[in-house]
Amino acid sequence: MCGALACSPVARARQVLLGHSVQGRPITAQVLGPDSAPRKILLVGCIHGNECAGVAILSALARRPVPRGIQLWLVRELNPDGTAADTRQNADGVDLNRNFPFQWEPVSNPTYYSGPRPLSEPETRAAVKLIGRIKPAVTIWYHQHEDLVDMAGGDRGIARRYAHLAGLRATCLPFLPGTAPGWENHTFPGTTSFVVELPAGAVASAALARHLRAIRSVESGEHVGSSTACGP
Template sequence: MSLAVALALIVAGLALALWQRGGAREPPVRAAAAPREARREAPVRRRLLLGRSVRGRPIEAFLLGDPDAPRPLLVVGAIHGDEPAGIAIVRDLNSDPPPPSGLIVTIPDLNPDGVAAGTRQNARGVDLNRNFPWHWRALEPLGGLQYSGPHPLSEPESRLARALILRRRPRITLGFHQPLALVDESGGNRRIEASFAHLIGLPLHRLTRYPGSAASWQDHRLPGTTAFVVELPPGKPSAALVERGSDAIRTLLGRFA
């Protein structure tokens, strides 16, 4: 037997042994097919970098609970930079123990450049809550409070939010704003909006539905889901409001999501 033939036989033998071991290790049932109740993984708190703002500031999301749970509840702490009160509620939620079942996804701050500058718009002067594709149109010239950008999704911040929303398809989405102190009937399931209004202690009212707004886009793009606006009171939120808001979100998850 030549050396080449002997080597070839050894290699073939090794390959067969590996293949058999691999076959023996194959579990009889795929893990993904196991019933959800059978899983014993502890709930997680996981930080994700979604991307960066126009000025390069990180935009983060947090997964709280079961990272594989379908149809999570999404909370956006701020989209308008001069309305930052919701960020405190989201940070409180992020620091609490994650919910025992289901998933909360948070984006503490979708407009970090606007928050740093104290402006409603992002660093290019775009009102991100007029930059989504639902009935988008040019609303005001650059410099106007509701400048909607050169075209829908022209801004990195709105594109990041859209990508996360289409990937996770949240059943419920809350977007915090200020200063009207009410929960807006934004076009989803009114029972969910009314329930949250009661939990956080704010009245339920219907505001104008603006072209290009995130909640309207989501309510039309993902039928059967509920995205709505929560207008907090003006100024820095009290510790009691932060606690009430964060508890209300966890209760809403248990009730509807």
């Protein structure tokens, strides 16, 4: 159900090729809703290849009708090589969430290796190209397993509303160089990019329903509390 929003009939989803990983795996988006929809929402199910519980949320979302006025872009796997190898990093050993071009800094710690320069990795370039093209009003990046929502910037009221509905703690984690939300929130003022850190393990069915409701709130632009402060 789409609640207060009218629903578009379930349209046949289309797949868009965004690029290829270091090892040549395709990186794709599933697009739901018409190009004419004014509000684009991007969800990335997995950027760290060993933190992929969010993929199940995107799969469930793809089976539901899309509210009128909304176009959903679902990128299940931005780091398919990492997922195949069950590693955080891509096949170059790069933490893609330290490879984005805003306030990039070299990080040599292998867990968080930044790559030799910003945008050195094809997966990061694919994401940047897509985001520059569709300029999503809201982007949600799923990670694990800190069990919280990081209201990274933009309108923090949107992320806070998501957290309340999903049953997660809303907070602001310390700023890190070269992250995807940091780049988006800086580069596209008026848009909101935030992180959902799911608990460890798979998403249980009750939690899945809560996340789908929370995504509906993002689609309809619900927000709660301060747009700038980090309080719960």
